[in-house]
Amino acid sequence: MTPHISRKRSTLAIATAVAAGALLAGGLATGASAQPDRAAAPSGAPVALSSTARADLLQDANTEKAATAEKIGLGAKEKLVVRDVVKDRDGTTHTRYERTYDGLPVLGGDLVVHTAKSGSVKSVTKAAKATIKVASTSAKVGAKSAAKSAESTASKSGDTKKADAQTPRKVVWAASGKPVLAHETVVTGVQKDGTPSKLHVITDAATGKKLFQYQAIENGAGHSQYSGDVEVGSKKGTSGFDLTDDTRGGHSTYDLAHGQSGEGKLVTDDDDTWGTGKPEDVQTAAVDAAYGAQLTWDYYKAVHGREGIKGDGKGATSRVHYGNAYVNAFWDDSCFCMTYGDGEGDKKPLTSMDVAAHEMTHGVTSATGNMEYSGESGGLNEATSDIFAAAVEFNAKNPEDIGDYMVGEKIDINGDGSPLRYMDKPSKDGSSLDNWSADAGNVDVHYSSGIANHFFYLLSEGSGAKEINGVKYDSPTADGSKVEGIGRDKAEKIWFKALTSYFTTTTDYKAAREGTLSAAKDLYGADSAEYKGVDAAWAGVNVK
Template sequence: MSRKNTLAAAVAAALALGTVTVVATQSTAAADSSSARPGAGFRAVSADARAEALRTADREAAAVAKSLGFGADERLVAKDVLLDTDGARHVRYDRTYRGLPVIGGDLVVHYGKNGKATGSDQAHQGAIKVAGTTPKLSASDASAAAVKHAKHVKNAKSAESDGSTLVVYAVGKVPVLAYRSTVTGEGEGEGGAAAREAVIVDAASGTPLDQYELHQSVTGTGNGTTVGQVSIETTLSGSNYTLTDATHGGTIVYDSYNSSQSNPKQNARTFSKTTNTWGTGTTSSRESAAVDASYGLAKTWDYYKDSFNRSGIRNDGRGAPAYVHVDTSLLNAFYDDDCFCMFFGDGSSQNSNTPVTALDVAGHEMSHGVTAATANLNYSGESGGLNEATSDIFGTMVEFYANNAGDPGDYYIGEKLNMSGGYMRRMDNPASDGSSLGCWTSSAGSVDVHYSSGIGNHFFYLAAEGTGAKTIGGRAHNGTTCNSDTFAGIGKDKAAAVWYRALTTYMTSTTNYSGARTATLNAAADLYGANSQERYLISKAWAAVSVGTALPDPGTGSPSPSPSGSTSPSPSPSSTGNPNPGNALTNGSFEQGTAGWTQSDSDITNSTLQAAHGGSWYAWMMGYGTSAVESLSQSNIAVPATGSPKLTFWLKVSTQESGYTAYDTLKVNVNGATLATYSNANASAGYVQKTVDLSAYKGQNVKLEFAGAEDAYLATVFLLDDIAIG
């Protein structure tokens, strides 16, 4: 079935396949727990045990795909397995379609401690189907289109070594055949350093679908040797020592010898000497930057191991190589998952040519690897902001964990890099850099990911530390909110445990900020209980950055303050007192994402594949071309008690059907009664305003539902926007 959320009618009777019966719904939070579960709830697993768990997951893959209603052309490949301390299991799969990689096809399947599947989280919910896998465009045409549409590089050209790869792009609502191309050129920063960008174009038309930088990087300046005198792990081979850290998976730090970004390994050589003393603390020694990198990567490894029982980037005990002194005048450091390695530049004349090897930078870059190995958040849109925020969060936590007197923990990013403003980003006040977002807006998905990351950074700071002025690590911090709320934090270690569990267990490649809120609330319930103060305060921190509303306080039972601009539910109508004022419908423009709405599928979107009537968000219902049903609803809406109340909304209908027979329908239901029906016969070139009389419901609180249904042949798309009751 070509659906986001397959088995609409069959979820309740999912195929019984032993221990791999999977319910194709969002995972629900665990029952209350009186005490926190350590290590974000995960237990340590040896490399051999993890490998066997992956083999088991691969053996189960076909049954899992069938249970979820996936088609015969789809295959699942196990990517990661996490085991809870209580025996529960979480299996992450990548997906292919007729042998082609599916971008946005990843999913996580959850199993209880009894071995039975409890649910799944899918980047693209349900089966994937495209008309065919024979492209209209050739690979060379796709590469030319990619060069034309590249946004993040100048003087772009196709990277012929990578070429254009045929894929299925399933990030939008309707999967399409596409090409993923790699484009190279000059970067946007100082000196025109080399840059690489992925560009995804429609395989039929060459229309750009997405583009993002391949170097998931921290751009900044250095401050020489930042860690001072520290102990580092080395290896003695014959009579020479090398910067090979056998205690951390064989991590090796190389001298790139100023090889270009496009080929950082070209001139690389091993640091090797007969004595085991490294660096001078100044840039006059090439070893000084290597000491910083070696120390930072070791501390990052130890942080993940001690905090979450994670053994290295991919949880397989293997260390990644790192290269210092990359390029010339490079104000950058980056992680590259293609080579499973990290690169650090030497800075430029703007910062006295000091290396970009600070402790939180090393933690940031290695954490990009952890993200790639788990949720693999797409490096564009809101998911890209979450990707960057994850690296800032864990880079910061590594700094706290290291407890280095010369670089105490704080919530400033890159404060040791000698930036002109004193830091690269601030988690307590993201907007202080003049570019980063501290509050969610409907345009967050179109902002550079280094700036949209501010929303996640701000959330994490507030969740950890709460509101108000503080001095942390000798630096001033001030936790202000977007809704003027005040509250305490749960502590940085608990907040980090929640984020890590959400990242590894509930997030997928397409998770946005609304999805991150859901993922962290699920994680907090797993770790501390569904009615815990920790979970409540997590919801408060999200509301404080304009993502959703706060949960009721489990301690008092009273509701939490709502974000600025939100509307509280109206009271039930009464024969006395003021009449119902009406129009309490929340977020009718969808510009707050999913806030206020309940959706059976991922209907609310800001996808550029369709246009909104106003703003950038809208609801996209149906359009599968096969049997499907879905609904979008909002409850407890106050209908005005006076006048002639009406429901108004803008509707655009596009269809592959012909004639005036209603094959595919969208019904408007109020309290279960159908008041209006629209169908493929109402197809229009643009949005048309619709009006539904609500006089029969004067003064009542009602449930409004848009219910879509599609038959087995040909697709009809219903787009909804700017809904109001008044």
């Protein structure tokens, strides 16, 4: 049955249960993930930063940003803008910056400076390898022409209805090839399935030629699942109770009542007894959404030491009952919110724990690696959400939804009982890629994500036939090699470390391999079985 709450949750009890689940990850499995890593955290592991400690590190980085720019050899017209920071147990900090050139934002100019405890720069990870420089910052093509061109692009793509271009901003485009002066235009509207559209179109400011486009609304297909009776965070309101969890940054759940805009109405109840377990009760979807959000918050905090999506201790919001018969869910960074449709016939709300984890992880990605939602980087962005959705599901230890390496296995969106996506052999869904090829960047991000999903499965569990939590898997490799898994617990930590310390907006599969190898080196050493396992798993999906 769909979850509902009988009374207000016990925060301590649930938090403790989730933490225990993290320590005992995969305890029922027969594969490599059955035994978690219980060793002391390695020196390269990130430390848990309180919101105050994180704010202090960001302030220090902001104070020193001019000196840092000089240290790493940036030009006189280039300036750094501090965005995020991660600190390791050995004192190393990984500070993420955006970059400007002569006052203009540089798209693809983001970088991560890796600084030793002593203050010396160890290395720099850059999204763009080219020197940032343009002949002039005066545009030959005007803003009105750029906006009109962007609207035409959106309309022709067929992905945006009712296209409406916002005023373009002048930027330096450095994400591919030689940096050029460009216009970035955001075209708003509605996608084919009813999802809001925020299409970013980049056009050359000298010629008007389109250089790039990507969709800012990051959505995933439905994962509506039933989690049984659960407890969710609420608090006493002015009249009754509000579905707001102050123990998790004030995460609140709102009812859009089938609208497609605005924040909606905060979900409230007279007696703190929420939902009936039936989709006809409007509170039921809200309970699912709130439950998924709390499990995701607890997972990131307990396993990775990250408090909240941005690491600043602030909760996001969830909006339920979006549109009519909307079969999807999406993350929108501009409202810092997750939004869920009610599915076919408004009977299957897409509000399960793994879809919540998937959407919230888009927010984590936006605050860290921020891989562009297009091409290979878009596939990695989408796979990151699938990877941590699986991780949250395994760690939740919910008896009604035992962890597995399938996506959307409960929703029956295909009408035949099959999952939406498979991580052990992604091509079983008929569209996803098992392995990398030169065409991977031309495939829809929900399908090119299969490469990284497959890598993560191989890294966690290894290749070949096995049974985990009652589910049978049989994972092949691109070259027929045998891959030994290192366990899901370690695989999760390596991917998170790479995401927060080494991935950038332009990270492709080759760079993802390099980033995860760097992460494995930091965490376990260059001669470790974990490092070798990362290398073997990438080879298993043809990324070498």
